[in-house]
Amino acid sequence: MIEAINLTKRYGNLTVLDEISETIHEGERIVIIGPSGSGKSTFLRCLNCMEDPTSGSIMFEGADLTDLKVDINLHRQHMGMVFQQFNLFNNKTVLQNITLAPLHIGLKGVRDRAKRAQIKADIEANAHRLLQRIGLDDWADKYPSTLSGGQKQRVAIVRALAMNPKVILFDEPTSALDPEMVGEVLDLIKQLAEDGMTMVIVTHEMGFAREVASRVFFMDGGKIMEQGTPDEVFGAPQCPRLKEFLSKVL
Amino acid sequence: MDILKKWGVFWEKFGPGGAWERVIGEGLLNTLVIAFLGLLIGIVIGTLIATVKVMPKYKALPRILDKICSVYVGFFRGTPIVVQLLLAYYVLFPLCGINIGSLNTCILVFGLNSGAYVSEIMRGGILSVDGGQMEAGRAVGLSYTTTMLKIVVPQAIKNILPTLGNELIALVKDTSVVSFVAAVDLYKTFNEIGNRTYEYIIPYLCMALIYIVLVALISLGIKLMERSLRKSDRGN
Numbered sequence: 141m142i143e144a145i146n147l148t149k150r151y152g153n154l155t156v157l158d159e160i161s162e163t164i165h166e167g168e169r170i171v172i173i174g175p176s177g178s179g180k181s182t183f184l185r186c187l188n189c190m191e192d193p194t195s196g197s198i199m200f201e202g203a204d205l206t207d208l209k210v211d212i213n214l215h216r217q218h219m220g221m222v223f224q225q226f227n228l229f230n231n232k233t234v235l236q237n238i239t240l241a242p243l244h245i246g247l248k249g250v251r252d253r254a255k256r257a258q259i260k261a262d263i264e265a266n267a268h269r270l271l272q273r274i275g276l277d278d279w280a281d282k283y284p285s286t287l288s289g290g291q292k293q294r295v296a297i298v299r300a301l302a303m304n305p306k307v308i309l310f311d312e313p314t315s316a317l318d319p320e321m322v323g324e325v326l327d328l329i330k331q332l333a334e335d336g337m338t339m340v341i342v343t344h345e346m347g348f349a350r351e352v353a354s355r356v357f358f359m360d361g362g363k364i365m366e367q368g369t370p371d372e373v374f375g376a377p378q379c380p381r382l383k384e385f386l387s388k389v390l
Numbered sequence: 391m392d393i394l395k396k397w398g399v400f401w402e403k404f405g406p407g408g409a410w411e412r413v414i415g416e417g418l419l420n421t422l423v424i425a426f427l428g429l430l431i432g433i434v435i436g437t438l439i440a441t442v443k444v445m446p447k448y449k450a451l452p453r454i455l456d457k458i459c460s461v462y463v464g465f466f467r468g469t470p471i472v473v474q475l476l477l478a479y480y481v482l483f484p485l486c487g488i489n490i491g492s493l494n495t496c497i498l499v500f501g502l503n504s505g506a507y508v509s510e511i512m513r514g515g516i517l518s519v520d521g522g523q524m525e526a527g528r529a530v531g532l533s534y535t536t537t538m539l540k541i542v543v544p545q546a547i548k549n550i551l552p553t554l555g556n557e558l559i560a561l562v563k564d565t566s567v568v569s570f571v572a573a574v575d576l577y578k579t580f581n582e583i584g585n586r587t588y589e590y591i592i593p594y595l596c597m598a599l600i601y602i603v604l605v606a607l608i609s610l611g612i613k614l615m616e617r618s619l620r621k622s623d624r625g626n
Contacts, residue, residue, distance in 0.1 A: 190525060217531030227526035231544045240540065241530035296526075303530060 220300025290321030417579030431501025436508025
């Protein structure tokens, strides 16, 4: 589904990603772990070109996303992204946060009044359904500043879901949360995993990684040093860097 | 009492059936029209320039636009507004064979001038919006421009409203030079009264008073707006 080919990212002389080639298949739940500065977030952000790779390609559904002629916006509609800092639109209500992009895309080029109203109603109904699912439908008309961190992040996840993405990229979704709110966000992500959503997750929550992942990447120094099922990576780590890392975090 | 006599002379010209209708209906009105429409045009131009200024500069087009904007801002900030008015009214428009009247010329020039200043204010406002807002917009597949217009700029405008109020105050005061190009404003109408009575003290004092009251009212408006914005920040 997503294929990184010789993906390299440099900032000046600093090589953050070093010739990574990896394929992520449909239905996989990839969890990326590794020490700070190992390039895991950069790798994730390169997958939807939020960071432009210095060289190499990202193939998504047959298109090379690093090609400037490819309409990146079109492909990003199928790749949800959830940020560490939530990044809800501050000037929009919770409902508008969810419906903004679907409305913008759904109404494009539609002139007929009745049809526009129908599309709008459908999209809003879907947003309410998603909000009900996370128990925040009562908050639909509130602004993000009134929500707790955990609520914000769940709305952000639902915002990504509203686009019916083929894959969701999670960039340390619980790192900015108070400890008591981590659980509600992880539970939601686990639900999505059970529904069969393809996802790539960068996280420091090792227990969660072990539980939800179908494949774990251990990154260090801009390379994927080791990968495998959670049991392989956590149960029988091979490379010394991974052993050292796990001994510190577990 | 000398001052009472002066007041009597002034009131005779200004009072019932006198020049007050012209002062309010033309002078004050034009002053406000030029300032408000000028600011409106300025906000539109300023937003466009600021957007160009903060655009990523990988491609050639943004770089060219950036150069054009720099020249524009350099000109309008580098010359006095009177010079710009004179150039437009007596040089540029006659050369091009355009005649839109002095009031419209003033609105246009004040708009163009204000655009240069608003662009800097707006650029600061856009930069004050957290970068994550743009990222989130791009991540759901919205284009740079759409995200800018729907997410970033509205938040930027909210951040800079108080500063825009100051720009409006500056504009209101700057309009007092429009009689250079034969437009009628507050100054012009009071000056006419003085010219007819050879008595300038009272007309000019009244004029100063009206400007002070105008500015005070605008300041009050800004303060009220700020307060209601803070309330909406605290939550709904």
